[in-house]
Amino acid sequence: xxxxxxxxxxxxxxxxxxxxxxxxxxxxxxxxxxxxxxxxxxxxxxxxxxxxxxxxxxxxxxxxxxxxxxxxxxxxxxxxxxxxxxxxxxxxxxxxxxxxxxxxxxxxxxxxxxxxxxxxxxxxxxxxxxxxxx
Amino acid sequence: xxxxxxxxxxxxxxxxxxxxxxxxxxxxxxxxxxxxxxxxxxxxxxxxxxxxxxxxxxxxxxxxxxxxxxxxxxxxxxxxxxxxxxxxxxxxxxxxxxxxxxxxxxxxxxxxxxxxxxxxxxxxxxxxxxxxxxxxxxxxxxxxxxxxxxxxxxxxxxxxxxxxxxxxxxxxxxxxxxxxxxxxxxxxxxxxxxxxxxxxxxxxxxxxxxxxxxxxxxxxxxxxxxxxxxxxxxxxxxxxxxxxxxxxxxxxxxxxxxxxxxxxxxxxxxxxxxxxxxxxxxxxxxxxxxxxxxxxxxxxxxxxxxxxxxxxxxxxxxxxxxxxxxxxxxxxxxxxxxxxxxxxxxxxxxxxxxxxxxxxxxxxxxxxxxxxxxxxxxxxxxxxxxxxxxxxxxxxxxxxxxxxxxxxxxxxxxxxxxxxxxxxxxxxxxxxxxxxxxxxxxxxxxxxxxxxxxxxxxxxxxxxxxxxxxxxxxxxxxxxxxxxxxxxxxxxxxxxxxxxxxxxxxxxxxxxxxxxxxxxxxxxxxxxxxxxxxxxxxxxxxxxxxxxxxxxxxxxxxxxxxxxxxxxxxxxxxxxxxxxxxxxxxxxxxxxxxxxxxxxxxxxxxxxxxxxxxxxxxxxxxxxxxxxxxxxxxxxxxxxxxxxxxxxxxxxxxxxxxxxxxxxxxxxxxxxxxxxxxxxxxxxxxxxxxxxxxxxxxxxxxxxxxxxxxxxxxxxxxxxxxxxxxxxxxxxxxxxxxxxxxxxxxxxxxxxxxxxxxxxxxxxxxxxxxxxxxxxxxxxxxxxxxxxxxxxxxxxxxxxxxxxxxxxxxxxxxxxxxxxxxxxx
Numbered sequence: 001x002x003x004x005x006x007x008x009x010x011x012x013x014x015x016x017x018x019x020x021x022x023x024x025x026x027x028x029x030x031x032x033x034x035x036x037x038x039x040x041x042x043x044x045x046x047x048x049x050x051x052x053x054x055x056x057x058x059x060x061x062x063x064x065x066x067x068x069x070x071x072x073x074x075x076x077x078x079x080x081x082x083x084x085x086x087x088x089x090x091x092x093x094x095x096x097x098x099x100x101x102x103x104x105x106x107x108x109x110x111x112x113x114x115x116x117x118x119x120x121x122x123x124x125x126x127x128x129x130x131x132x133x134x
Numbered sequence: 135x136x137x138x139x140x141x142x143x144x145x146x147x148x149x150x151x152x153x154x155x156x157x158x159x160x161x162x163x164x165x166x167x168x169x170x171x172x173x174x175x176x177x178x179x180x181x182x183x184x185x186x187x188x189x190x191x192x193x194x195x196x197x198x199x200x201x202x203x204x205x206x207x208x209x210x211x212x213x214x215x216x217x218x219x220x221x222x223x224x225x226x227x228x229x230x231x232x233x234x235x236x237x238x239x240x241x242x243x244x245x246x247x248x249x250x251x252x253x254x255x256x257x258x259x260x261x262x263x264x265x266x267x268x269x270x271x272x273x274x275x276x277x278x279x280x281x282x283x284x285x286x287x288x289x290x291x292x293x294x295x296x297x298x299x300x301x302x303x304x305x306x307x308x309x310x311x312x313x314x315x316x317x318x319x320x321x322x323x324x325x326x327x328x329x330x331x332x333x334x335x336x337x338x339x340x341x342x343x344x345x346x347x348x349x350x351x352x353x354x355x356x357x358x359x360x361x362x363x364x365x366x367x368x369x370x371x372x373x374x375x376x377x378x379x380x381x382x383x384x385x386x387x388x389x390x391x392x393x394x395x396x397x398x399x400x401x402x403x404x405x406x407x408x409x410x411x412x413x414x415x416x417x418x419x420x421x422x423x424x425x426x427x428x429x430x431x432x433x434x435x436x437x438x439x440x441x442x443x444x445x446x447x448x449x450x451x452x453x454x455x456x457x458x459x460x461x462x463x464x465x466x467x468x469x470x471x472x473x474x475x476x477x478x479x480x481x482x483x484x485x486x487x488x489x490x491x492x493x494x495x496x497x498x499x500x501x502x503x504x505x506x507x508x509x510x511x512x513x514x515x516x517x518x519x520x521x522x523x524x525x526x527x528x529x530x531x532x533x534x535x536x537x538x539x540x541x542x543x544x545x546x547x548x549x550x551x552x553x554x555x556x557x558x559x560x561x562x563x564x565x566x567x568x569x570x571x572x573x574x575x576x577x578x579x580x581x582x583x584x585x586x587x588x589x590x591x592x593x594x595x596x597x598x599x600x601x602x603x604x605x606x607x608x609x610x611x612x613x614x615x616x617x618x619x620x621x622x623x624x625x626x627x628x629x630x631x632x633x634x635x636x637x638x639x640x641x642x643x644x645x646x647x648x649x650x651x652x653x654x655x656x657x658x659x660x661x662x663x664x665x666x667x668x669x670x671x672x673x674x675x676x677x678x679x680x681x682x683x684x685x686x687x688x689x690x691x692x693x694x695x696x697x698x699x700x701x702x703x704x705x706x707x708x709x710x711x712x713x714x715x716x717x718x719x720x721x722x723x724x725x726x727x728x729x730x731x732x733x734x735x736x737x738x739x740x741x742x743x744x745x746x747x748x749x750x751x752x753x754x755x756x757x758x759x760x761x762x763x764x765x766x767x768x769x770x771x772x773x774x775x776x777x778x779x780x781x782x783x784x785x786x787x788x789x790x791x792x793x794x795x796x797x798x799x800x801x802x803x804x805x806x807x808x809x810x811x812x813x814x815x816x817x818x819x820x821x822x823x824x825x826x827x828x829x830x831x832x833x834x835x836x837x838x839x840x841x842x843x844x845x846x847x848x849x850x851x852x853x854x855x856x857x858x859x860x861x862x863x864x865x866x867x868x869x870x871x872x873x874x875x876x877x878x879x880x881x882x883x884x885x886x887x888x889x890x891x892x893x894x895x896x897x898x899x900x901x902x903x904x905x906x907x908x909x910x911x912x913x914x915x916x917x918x919x920x921x922x923x924x925x926x927x928x929x930x931x932x933x934x935x936x937x938x939x940x941x942x943x944x945x946x947x948x949x950x951x952x953x954x955x956x957x958x959x
Contacts, residue, residue: 054234054235055235055343056233056234056235056239056346057345057346057349058234061346061348061349072343072344073343074342074343078267078269078275079235080235080343103233103234104234
């Protein structure tokens, strides 16, 4: 093959791309479209104005990264609720096992992926921060 | 033995076994919900159905069918599996299926079987139950919606605990487990029902929602309260003890525990624990370093002539040896003792004189093998509840006769055919002497008895103790005493049980000799099911005696040490874990002694009242944070390892003693096992034991008995002071020493001191239940809550001694009987 043809072919591809829609996303001015099944930041589902979580400890049990801390409490009706629910996002590997294990559909994963922060302790999401925003 | 076939496997089993037991013995697991190996077969759950070739056509419950020769059993045919699935479906029909919030999940028999048999749907439908959940007591939650009606709780409460709090009530689909008149549970809270419940119907409230079962590490240990020596399985998570776990294979008691063993563990992780050494500076205890504190203590200990030590019988054997070494060799004092110096006298004086050994001649295992039990004081149940369970089982299952000599009635008196002779307080020894005298008079004694040393002297000394002469002093009839004597002498195997402790000053060397005389007279010792069992109070009381940690060779005993502190001969007092200010008789005397001693060192878990008076307080470890051996009341030596890591800022008593030995220029043994090697070489009965062997299984230290008759000095009749009541001190069921005050469980059910009295005395003084009563004696006065009960005879009042907030030793000066007056506030 003569040495010129590959260069022409290459230039052709480059030229073609000049007229195509660019792949690069101009983040943060442009936002990606997050798929429905994307596994981002967790959210605790709310029902009847309180978290659905019953503190069954299945998510910390199944969590391979051991990033979930739950402490159960007993409310005035002697029912179980999560007095503490924390996820350490520095450890989380976003596998989604916690969602799969949950017997009461209390946790889901949102499309939220912008988790950068300035301090280590800010990566530990407490129950307040995890409760779904309505 | 019979031969049978289980699942095509040729096996043998004892004639008395059921199919279930035979299968289990041979490694075939039959699923079951209603069986516990301590309980009688019941056949409630229908999970254990099997097919038997010889009984074709129907399915046979394995747990209630005894094995027969040649039986051919199949445990898992398709028909059987189908039947079991059906049983599970029917059980799950009404079960709430709230596993995510049920604390039993992970340890639940029903959950495990449902998983094993893959029952994931239900062909039937029905409404769930809507029973009210019983939250009325702080320890046991009863949720009858989850109940599968296996009946284990009702049966263990009846067969072993013998309380009978729970039973089946109502009929048909409405059947449930309930208390009398369907009211709230109010029992002795031993929690046995929780331990056997196969589902989440009965749960321990102190552990509720604390952790899931699968996240707990199970650590085997030995209970740190009384001298019974029960094994404990502690549930540990994140270096915290969260609960106790039932293990039906643990110990002689098969996992059975009392209220303090099961619910009294919270003191280990208490936030009140001392974490730093304290040194008194300008009259105030201030935090310091170990180096400074131990340096100060070592400096004071160099002045040998004026040092004395008191230790709690909760230290390990190794610590006792090391402490003794420190005092004997490095300090050079003989003034050391434990348990106030008198609580061990039944062993160290009484049994030494009568049996030639400072140990009991029987073990707890003998209780169920005996024919007749003679229990001195119904308090045996309160001081050693698990021994009480053994007595219950002996009486109810084995038909053992029970005779009780006591100054009050108690739970043991309620057992079937139990004979309780309620005598006047303080007349035990005279009563026992009169029984001995009756045995001699009626020629019921053993033939070989004349050759035992001291026989002739005993015969003449007992001449004044005829039943008729003593009956009046004891408040009994001569006929009752004679009946008891002949029952005791004529039964083939008899066992005498009596508790000792700091509250039981009457249970001294004389009482020990008096009961030993009975056993020797009738030859009932040194055989299975026979002998005398002295139940020492704390978990290592017997060990303290075996290690020789008591006043010997002219050393001052516990009470003499306090006197010496007051008069200035003892200038430095080292108290390892004792709390004399609450538990030793005569509080003002103890306080004066602790005030006047120049330098007081206390090593403690908590800042007790005694520790608060100290010049140096050393924070030390509980049993769960150290390793060592404990010797139970019947000389079972048990090894235990740390269940949790200790806080780095605190030391074990072992480390404290070895550090002090080093500071005083001595050589401390390298490790606890090295110390135990010395014990196995030097202490009689411990030969051949080692930590390595004890880690596998506990061992009994052997006892060699050389009988001799000793004349027990009976106190002459105590004159009843007119218008006054006889106060007897003792143990409450929920407590042991003062340590249980830091266990939340015991404090939930018995939070404060009380004075128990009869209805007649209460009405004579116009006192109602829970009234605050001022109790006055010659020593002082104290306010206590009144508790009116039927078990106390007229003229007698009872008060437990455990409470720092209502110290009974302000009105009690150490005599077995104190005369008091009551005045309603």
